[in-house]
Amino acid sequence: MKKILSMIAFGCVISASAQTYTLKQIKDSALQNNFAIRSARYNIESAQQQRKEAFTKYFPSVSGTGLWFNANKGMAKMDMNPSEYISPELGAVLAQSFPPEALAALVNPVSISMMKNGTIAGVQAVQPVFAGGQIINGNKLAKVGEDVSRLQLQLSENEVEKTAEQYFWQLASLQEKMNTINAADALLADIYKDVDVAIRAGVALRNDLLRVQLRQNEIASQRLKLQNGLSLVRLLLSQYCGLRDTSFIITYQTDAAKPSIAKQDHNQALPATAEYQLLDKQVEATALQKKIAVGQNLPSVAVGAGYNYHTLLDNDHTFGMLFATVSVPISDWWGGSHVIKRKKIEHQQAQEQLINNAELLHIRMQNAWNGVEESYQQLLLAQRSIEQAEENLRLNRNYYNAGTSKMSDLLEAQMLYQQACDKRTDAFADYQNKLLEYRQSVGVITSSRSGR
Numbered sequence: 001m002k003k004i005l006s007m008i009a010f011g012c013v014i015s016a017s018a019q020t021y022t023l024k025q026i027k028d029s030a031l032q033n034n035f036a037i038r039s040a041r042y043n044i045e046s047a048q049q050q051r052k053e054a055f056t057k058y059f060p061s062v063s064g065t066g067l068w069f070n071a072n073k074g075m076a077k078m079d080m081n082p083s084e085y086i087s088p089e090l091g092a093v094l095a096q097s098f099p100p101e102a103l104a105a106l107v108n109p110v111s112i113s114m115m116k117n118g119t120i121a122g123v124q125a126v127q128p129v130f131a132g133g134q135i136i137n138g139n140k141l142a143k144v145g146e147d148v149s150r151l152q153l154q155l156s157e158n159e160v161e162k163t164a165e166q167y168f169w170q171l172a173s174l175q176e177k178m179n180t181i182n183a184a185d186a187l188l189a190d191i192y193k194d195v196d197v198a199i200r201a202g203v204a205l206r207n208d209l210l211r212v213q214l215r216q217n218e219i220a221s222q223r224l225k226l227q228n229g230l231s232l233v234r235l236l237l238s239q240y241c242g243l244r245d246t247s248f249i250i251t252y253q254t255d256a257a258k259p260s261i262a263k264q265d266h267n268q269a270l271p272a273t274a275e276y277q278l279l280d281k282q283v284e285a286t287a288l289q290k291k292i293a294v295g296q297n298l299p300s301v302a303v304g305a306g307y308n309y310h311t312l313l314d315n316d317h318t319f320g321m322l323f324a325t326v327s328v329p330i331s332d333w334w335g336g337s338h339v340i341k342r343k344k345i346e347h348q349q350a351q352e353q354l355i356n357n358a359e360l361l362h363i364r365m366q367n368a369w370n371g372v373e374e375s376y377q378q379l380l381l382a383q384r385s386i387e388q389a390e391e392n393l394r395l396n397r398n399y400y401n402a403g404t405s406k407m408s409d410l411l412e413a414q415m416l417y418q419q420a421c422d423k424r425t426d427a428f429a430d431y432q433n434k435l436l437e438y439r440q441s442v443g444v445i446t447s448s449r450s451g452r
Contacts, residue, residue: 019248023168026241026250030164033242037160040153047146054142057135060127060304070117077114116311124306126325132295141288148281154274158440160240165436166437167237169429172252176425180225184418188216191410193284194401208407215411254428257279258376261435264442266365272443275361279354286350290343297336299328361441368438377429389413 021029031037128135192212198204232247270276302325309318329336396413399405 019245021243021250023165023252025249026168026237027161027164029241029243030160031157034160034240036156037153040149040156044146044153045385046150047142047149047349051139051142052138052419054135057128057138059321062123062125064123065121067120068118071115074114074116108286116309118314119417120308120310120312122306122308124304126302126304128300128302130299130301132300134292134295137288137291137295141285141292144281144285144288148278148285151274151281153279154445155278158274162242162433162436162440164237166367166433167233167240168252169432171230171233171237171250173425173429174226174233175250176254176428177422178223178226178230180418180421180425181226183218183421184414186215187222187414188219191397191414192216197406203403211407211411215414231234261439261444263369264365266362266442269365269442270358270361273361273441274443276354276358279350279357283347283350284352286343286347290340290347293336293339293343297329297333297340299326301326351356365438365441368434368441370387371434372431372438375427375434379424379427379431382420385420386417389417393417 024315077137195204195209195212199206199209231246234248237243238246238248271280303323304325305320305322307318307320309316311317324400393416396405396410400407400410
């Protein structure tokens, strides 16, 4: 009987050729290879680029323009009558200096056409001086976005860690149940030998041997189901964690130790949780969005400098200039006032959501701790049930050998012992999952992620 207990306590026999993994290695592999984690890291990189993009708004914006054109007629055209600009005194002077033909030409109107073709080029730099705080608050909002993406990564890591650990303990549970099946099979083989000897001696009925064989058939059926379950869970765990093969073995301890984490002060632990920090960032983001909405309805001031070149008057001409601009969004004030009110409402909504969800997070922490305590007590009860079922099996085997009990009683005792072992296995796996849920609910990061 001690041999059977040792097989259940120490887990499966490790194959020398198979790769073995601990729980920490499984979770590390999941955090490195899982698609959700990679996607969350891409989001962080994208948010970093957005923050750097927002920082460039502090610097002048430089732009260059160039234009060449050739029109079918001059863009500037004017008709002039020189005689309108010649006074009688000037006419008398011109009559003495010019021949009559030239004086007659001054009487006819003259058509002037300019800028039929040309080239325009320029470069200018504009430095914002005042933009209603839009640039400063935009940079702060981009930083909040980066912080949010990091918190979302932490939540993704929590979910991946939780799923990987659930798969791990599901696989461990199936392995332990396979050990129990092996132990039950070995026990039934011993009973079969004892009954066979008793039948040969004429002190037992052949019907007892048939009962043992039926029970062995049930064990064989259970073994097939467990083997299929083990194969499926290995496939799931391999795909989820990015493992290359499915012939691996997991190692673990099954000691019924007290909770490895003490109950935290939930009021102090609340700000450390990623869920609370995300809610707080939402409040901060809506406050900044409200300030940006206000800034969009304020005047903006900018100064600039430029250097230009053109050939509009049939000669090359270059010039530099300094300028200042003031933009007042007059017609946008009406609609902008409603935008500001909407942003204020969203900010108030985010504040109330923070308070409400903080209360729910408190409840979640307490419920997770209750789950830890309950699962630990269930584990202790399951351990005591194994001890009681073992003693019941030992007594019924002795009674049967002494001829004072029936084979049905002995097989029932064996089945109860097997069920007690399976319940202890399920209770241990549930206890480990409840511990993880509590650690995550109070914001405790496991050692496998503390250095990230």
